[in-house]
Amino acid sequence: QSSAALLKWAQAASRGFAAAAASGPSRKVAVLGAAGGIGQPLSMLMKMNAQVSQLSLYDIAGTPGVAADVSHINTKAQAKGYDKDGLAEALRGCDLVIIPAGVPRKPGMTRDDLFKINAGIVRDLVEAVGKHCPGALLNIISNPVNSTVPIAVEQLKRMGVYDKRKIMGVTTLDVVRAKTFYAEKNGVDVASVDVPVVGGHAGVTILPLFSQATPKVSMPQDVLEALTKRTQDGGTEVVQAKAGKGSATLSMAYAAALFADSCLRGLNGTPAVECTYVESTITDAPYFASKVKLSTEGVDKVFDLGTLSDYEKEGLKAMMPELLASIEKGVQFIKSG
Ligand code: NAD
Ligand code: LMR
Numbered sequence: 001q002s003s004a005a006l007l008k009w010a011q012a013a014s015r016g017f018a019a020a021a022a023s024g025p026s027r028k029v030a031v032l033g034a035a036g037g038i039g040q041p042l043s044m045l046m047k048m049n050a051q052v053s054q055l056s057l058y059d060i061a062g063t064p065g066v067a068a069d070v071s072h073i074n075t076k077a078q079a080k081g082y083d084k085d086g087l088a089e090a091l092r093g094c095d096l097v098i099i100p101a102g103v104p105r106k107p108g109m110t111r112d113d114l115f116k117i118n119a120g121i122v123r124d125l126v127e128a129v130g131k132h133c134p135g136a137l138l139n140i141i142s143n144p145v146n147s148t149v150p151i152a153v154e155q156l157k158r159m160g161v162y163d164k165r166k167i168m169g170v171t172t173l174d175v176v177r178a179k180t181f182y183a184e185k186n187g188v189d190v191a192s193v194d195v196p197v198v199g200g201h202a203g204v205t206i207l208p209l210f211s212q213a214t215p216k217v218s219m220p221q222d223v224l225e226a227l228t229k230r231t232q233d234g235g236t237e238v239v240q241a242k243a244g245k246g247s248a249t250l251s252m253a254y255a256a257a258l259f260a261d262s263c264l265r266g267l268n269g270t271p272a273v274e275c276t277y278v279e280s281t282i283t284d285a286p287y288f289a290s291k292v293k294l295s296t297e298g299v300d301k302v303f304d305l306g307t308l309s310d311y312e313k314e315g316l317k318a319m320m321p322e323l324l325a326s327i328e329k330g331v332q333f334i335k336s337g
Helices: 002-023 039-047 063-071 084-091 111-132 145-158 172-186 221-232 234-242 250-267 310-335
Strands: 028-032 054-058 078-082 096-099 137-140 167-169 197-199 206-208 272-279 287-295 298-302
Touching: 028 039, 028 084, 039 054, 039 063, 039 250, 054 063, 054 084, 063 078, 078 084, 084 111, 096 111, 096 250, 111 137, 111 145, 111 310, 137 145, 137 250, 145 167, 145 272, 145 287, 145 310, 167 287, 172 197, 172 206, 172 221, 172 234, 172 250, 172 272, 197 310, 206 221, 206 310, 221 234, 221 310, 250 272, 250 287, 250 298, 272 298, 287 310
Parallel strands: 028 054, 028 096, 054 078, 096 137, 137 167
Antiparallel strands: 167 272, 197 206, 197 287, 272 287, 287 298
16 A cells, blocks of 8 residues: 555656756755765755756765665756765855765764864865855755854855855754644644744754744643753754664755755745744844745845744743854854864
């Protein structure tokens, strides 16, 4: 039964892909860190995206195998693997660059503990983006996102090629989790659920706005607080369950593929609204995740937070010291480097 359903889905999907192949503009997408836990399933999902015509899979090791494997999927995107010497070619002409390169957490670590290794990885990859495809949209997944996005921005500013519409920290997994947990707890159809998640991407800086969730369900305060905490600790829940074998990869690849799809839709003239961590003026923090409109040049509009409940106002206040410190740490990494 399920394999018949899968076959039916695949047939329908390939008909859809064929139609899109005839009509869509040519879009080149790169995944940097493509052989990793996120990189592999994300590469597969991007190969299945009808908006992609060329797919560059770059990693410091393991890309030939991943690229050969992914390239056999019968969709229009031409997938090609690149190793250390191929970064320039991987990036040339890219419309969208997705970066999941870097080390993941182990139990007991915070995302900030990854800064030492990942800050330099992100800086160097973004420098290559600034050199070889400065106009591309950049989706940054590597943690700590609260710092790696400022690192990317400062690096591009230093090179004189920064455009604030192009740089986005991927916080879609927080939205995916909030939707799942809200639907489960309230017994509503998950496909109908929307929950904005704002702030940053670490612990208390992750603030789901359940007061704005749809469909609207009124929850007792203790349930609301438990849902908020579970969303904030969603990453840690997975890190602990994986017990030393990394952090979220499959749900992250799904979330990154959704976000990348919205970015490509925007580029192709169908604006989309997503929560993402960007340069922002809607709060006291110079970077903040909120709903944005993605359009032909990237981030077209950053929406303000709307009406917050008292509990959410407290959450917003409580996150600021950590968020501001993480941002400053990223900025100083480039300025004093
Ligand atoms: P992983 O170790 O499985 O994969 C990382 C990949 O990056 C490896 O293949 C490695 O070879 C590659 N890499 C390392 N240095 C590189 C470089 N200089 N250039 C290109 N590739 C390089 O890790 P993972 O589970 O895929 O996680 C990757 C990152 O994503 C981590 O920092 C993790 O914390 C982060 N993450 C973020 C979110 C989010 O919501 N934004 C969610 C999950 C994980
Ligand atoms: C997540 O939210 O799953 C990621 O940021 C990975 C992590 O370290 O929790």
